[in-house]
Amino acid sequence: MVDIKLLARLSNAFGIPGHEGEIAEIMAVEFHKMGYMVEMDRIGNVIAREKGVGEGALMVGAHMDEIGLMVKFINDKGFIRFIKLGGIDNRILLNQRVVIKTAKGKIYGVVGNKPPHLQKREESKEAIDNKQLFIDVGAASKKEAEKMGVAIGDPVCFDMELKALNGKLVTGKALDNRVGCYALLEAAKRLKGKNIIFVGTAQEEVSTFGKGAAIGAYNFQPGAFIALDAAIAGDHPEMGEDDGIVHLGKGPALTLVEAGGMGNVADEKLRSRIMGVAKKAKIQLQIEVVEGGATDAASVYGVRGGIPSIALGIPARYIHSNVSVCSLKDIEKTVEFLVQVGKADLG
Numbered sequence: 001m002v003d004i005k006l007l008a009r010l011s012n013a014f015g016i017p018g019h020e021g022e023i024a025e026i027m028a029v030e031f032h033k034m035g036y037m038v039e040m041d042r043i044g045n046v047i048a049r050e051k052g053v054g055e056g057a058l059m060v061g062a063h064m065d066e067i068g069l070m071v072k073f074i075n076d077k078g079f080i081r082f083i084k085l086g087g088i089d090n091r092i093l094l095n096q097r098v099v100i101k102t103a104k105g106k107i108y109g110v111v112g113n114k115p116p117h118l119q120k121r122e123e124s125k126e127a128i129d130n131k132q133l134f135i136d137v138g139a140a141s142k143k144e145a146e147k148m149g150v151a152i153g154d155p156v157c158f159d160m161e162l163k164a165l166n167g168k169l170v171t172g173k174a175l176d177n178r179v180g181c182y183a184l185l186e187a188a189k190r191l192k193g194k195n196i197i198f199v200g201t202a203q204e205e206v207s208t209f210g211k212g213a214a215i216g217a218y219n220f221q222p223g224a225f226i227a228l229d230a231a232i233a234g235d236h237p238e239m240g241e242d243d244g245i246v247h248l249g250k251g252p253a254l255t256l257v258e259a260g261g262m263g264n265v266a267d268e269k270l271r272s273r274i275m276g277v278a279k280k281a282k283i284q285l286q287i288e289v290v291e292g293g294a295t296d297a298a299s300v301y302g303v304r305g306g307i308p309s310i311a312l313g314i315p316a317r318y319i320h321s322n323v324s325v326c327s328l329k330d331i332e333k334t335v336e337f338l339v340q341v342g343k344a345d346l347g
């Protein structure tokens, strides 16, 4: 059974790239409760392991950061312009409620937009440039916004709480990759005493590959690495037949090739060993090769002498939006599979 309360805390937590503190805190506390040795490195990765576990061990990482925005400019009337951190479709930004983390605490804002009544016909058809968009925090002037605590460089996150859909699915923001964080915690709980390094990684969304994961792998020199992430599910309208190979409810997806080979190309030996574990444990895996998108696995493979890496994804619809959808069954199956992989000692 998925602990929905914990999953909700993870999903609702604020954690855009470089500002993972809130989510890192939850991860660290949970690892502590299990009795792991927990540390945090300079980039913000949370690392949990048993004493003596290090070089050569299996490392399992789940990125903690989510896509978000950052304050770029406050105009004289108190409206805020922003930059995007991570891959965001501008169309999803319109009329969103957001949270800004200021030095004085969190404040709410909305991304404003001209109502349809006043839009010219061409305007509603045009692509949206995020430079035209702005956040309204209720300030009447720049001075007032600054008094509220808003400053250039403040991180901004979507304001959306996790909810269940039909008792089987969940929807929320940042499910890419808080479902991975959840599975990492749950697997760690069931794999106590094993030769595994569990890492909540920082700053995956702001580079083609994960920054935090590369640093974690450099420091610990694992024998193999599994990136636990969200896999793009294509089982909904407007996805092509061959876009839709990963389905919700059909179990974790093993990614053999990312970003058409520009991301991770999974190590052949590691891949066959992992597939062997699935076969033996009779756990159904979905196998995918993707043209767009990469994971932490891509950066870890290039570290030190080359660390065999592979990505395991929990299927998610509508990723990089505030309404991603995942299946509770897939989360459970992924944990189950990770436990089998952990017991197989792939380090």
Ligand SMILES: [Zn+2]
Binding pocket: 063, 176, 177, 204, 229, 230
């Ligand atoms: Zn991700």
